Amino acid sequence: MDDWLKDSDEVEASWLTVDLAIFTLRDDQLMMLLVERGLEPFRGKPAMPGGYVQKNETLREGALRELAEEAGIDGSRLHLEQLGTYADPGRDPRGRVVTVAYLALGPDLPDPVGGTDAERAFWAPVAHLEDGTLHLAFDHREILTEALEEVRRRLEYTAVAAAFCEEPFTLTELRTVYQVIWGQNLDPSNFRRKVLNTAGFVQPTGQQRLPPTGRPAALYRRGQAWLLSPPLLRATTSGRRD
CATH class of the missing domain: 3.90.79.10 (Nucleoside Triphosphate Pyrophosphohydrolase)
Incomplete structure (x- = not known):
């Protein structure tokens, strides 16, 4: 070069x-x-x-x-x-x-x-x-700073989080992507409800993965939607995002 x-x-x-x-x-x-x-x-x-x-x-x-x-x-x-x-x-x-x-x-x-x-x-x-x-x-x-904020913002409005997951994936694995990149803990039940209520975000495979302990976890792949409606918004330091 x-x-x-x-x-x-x-x-x-x-x-x-x-x-x-x-x-x-x-x-x-x-x-x-x-x-x-x-x-x-x-x-x-x-x-x-x-x-x-x-x-x-x-x-x-x-x-x-x-x-x-x-x-x-x-x-x-x-x-x-x-x-x-x-x-x-x-x-x-x-x-x-x-x-x-x-x-x-x-x-x-x-x-x-x-x-x-x-x-x-x-x-x-x-x-x-x-x-x-x-x-x-x-x-x-400078490029890093702008790239990080762009990734964090896109997790709110697009299905790009699925790009971090090997298919098929569990909703726990998808939630981990959000938690790591946003630096925020997310309630598992609320996250599951929001993802499944967002049309086209994920698509069930009909299969399950058996963890070492606990109940089997349903497996998903990325759906057809790119823009999320409604979006999944981060919490701010003062509470919820508008």
Whole structure:
């Protein structure tokens, strides 16, 4: 990726990059995919996977290629959508670089394998990024903050929570997604009622899963709806959302 900087003609045509904010749940923790940069600038610093878009590929193709090259992950498994464009003049010390950030979500994704100019790739707890334990390169902290809020908001109004679940899933597993990402405990009975009363959110499979203890749990898959009506709203610090 960074070898392009050696060719001035390529640099002039390649000031457009993609970065990926990729989230998954592991051991009931929200995790983000990071790479340790192997080259300057920010050598040795953690960053989101990403890089320059090649001349003959779309933004999405560039994002999927960089993900495969830097982390060894097949992006076809992911829910992938554009998050936003970041173009502050000082965001990259090499020059004026505009990046299109992608938001990517997947269920319990595999261990990544670093490649190209990434020394290694790893899953990092989002809590360690929010509390400052890990400091990200470039403006990736800003992208992270906006990506997290976008995920939390979309859980309210869309069925994107199902992207974190391997199908078929139980309502307890779906509720865990909301609790981990929102950082709120949800009443199991109220959550079940809301999900089942939201048309098209989930579809019963007619099957059950037998847990080590307790009663069998009904299994579901994602339904046909994308927008949730009514939405599932977070509680605010002062009580319920309007």
